[in-house]
Amino acid sequence: MSENTVIQSVLLDDENSTLVILDQTLLPNEKLFLRLTSQNQIWEAIYSLRVRGAPAIGIAAGFGAYLGTKESKAETYEALYEDFKKVKEYLASSRPTAVNLFWALDRMETRFKKEEGKTVEEVKKALKEEAENIRKEDETICKTIGENSLSLLKDGMGILTHCNAGTIATAKYGTALAPIYLGKERGINFKVYADETRPLLQGARLTAWELNEAGVDVTLICDNMASIVMKEGKINAVLVGCDRVALNGDTANKIGTSGVAILAKHYGIPFYVHAPLSTIDLKCSTGNDIHIELRPDEEITTKWYEKPMAPEGVKTYNPCFDVTDNSLITAIITEKGIAYPPYNESLPKLFK
Numbered sequence: 001m002s003e004n005t006v007i008q009s010v011l012l013d014d015e016n017s018t019l020v021i022l023d024q025t026l027l028p029n030e031k032l033f034l035r036l037t038s039q040n041q042i043w044e045a046i047y048s049l050r051v052r053g054a055p056a057i058g059i060a061a062g063f064g065a066y067l068g069t070k071e072s073k074a075e076t077y078e079a080l081y082e083d084f085k086k087v088k089e090y091l092a093s094s095r096p097t098a099v100n101l102f103w104a105l106d107r108m109e110t111r112f113k114k115e116e117g118k119t120v121e122e123v124k125k126a127l128k129e130e131a132e133n134i135r136k137e138d139e140t141i142c143k144t145i146g147e148n149s150l151s152l153l154k155d156g157m158g159i160l161t162h163c164n165a166g167t168i169a170t171a172k173y174g175t176a177l178a179p180i181y182l183g184k185e186r187g188i189n190f191k192v193y194a195d196e197t198r199p200l201l202q203g204a205r206l207t208a209w210e211l212n213e214a215g216v217d218v219t220l221i222c223d224n225m226a227s228i229v230m231k232e233g234k235i236n237a238v239l240v241g242c243d244r245v246a247l248n249g250d251t252a253n254k255i256g257t258s259g260v261a262i263l264a265k266h267y268g269i270p271f272y273v274h275a276p277l278s279t280i281d282l283k284c285s286t287g288n289d290i291h292i293e294l295r296p297d298e299e300i301t302t303k304w305y306e307k308p309m310a311p312e313g314v315k316t317y318n319p320c321f322d323v324t325d326n327s328l329i330t331a332i333i334t335e336k337g338i339a340y341p342p343y344n345e346s347l348p349k350l351f352k
């Protein structure tokens, strides 16, 4: 991925104490960067999926914790901590499934506590530094995930991906798309099939867009076409990202992922989950402990249509993630190596 094609979807403009985010709801038609200064604006940007993808949500939350606390008029460490905790609690209510949100906020709190005895200004500076560290580390982590993933792939392979786990969902490179970008840098090319990813079309609007911009061979398919492309032998591996991995390897990712995994098993195609350690939640023993976000009705009845495509007032059910059973996952690829089943043994080892 060359420097001039990199799209930075979450960045701090330090001079103006502003978080600059690429509004992902407008893609692919408009590339608009929003300048956010308050915790309310950052909460709204996360909730509305202007900034989205587990690692990018964590990065935005880190900067949100800094900018929200920066607004505080507190004059002592203790008073500032009270304000920080309110900001943290508020930002934590923006979305429930991606554990990176909570991981980043907890990390910000750990840093806050480390600064005990310092002045209010020093603590605010430390928070800024910590948020920036989260962003910078994510870039290195994604690159390493890409290296590890690439070791499992071969030039010319057909790859199916679901949702968007690309550069705009992270600081850079993405997780599931990182091997594709790294491969391209090295002359290793893949034929990528992007599921459109109903209902919010992250595959069509975001994955197809960013891969196309980067000159990757990408073909857009509707979600219900995954089976035919697998049957026709076009797919050699499925690469997906995730929002939370439980201790036993059960993995929450965008709605529809578990169906793709079931199909991959049927056709004997390896199914690889890409996860930074910050997305692995050892406190959840199985996928049943993962809180699945439910989103508004209009996302499946009217949002993308000129006219409603469902009868007015019809009952809806709009879970935005599902859990893929660990038995369907060939491997979980992290920055610390590749975990294979049984995951309740291999995942904890990665943290040692």
Ligand code: MRU
Pocket: 049, 052, 053, 054, 055, 098, 162, 163, 164, 165, 166, 169, 170, 174, 175, 176, 202, 240, 241, 242, 243, 253, 254, 255, 320
């Ligand atoms: O609702 P979204 O668009 O935030 O869902 C995103 C996904 O499901 C991604 O696959 C996941 O967060 C991994 S991003 C590297």
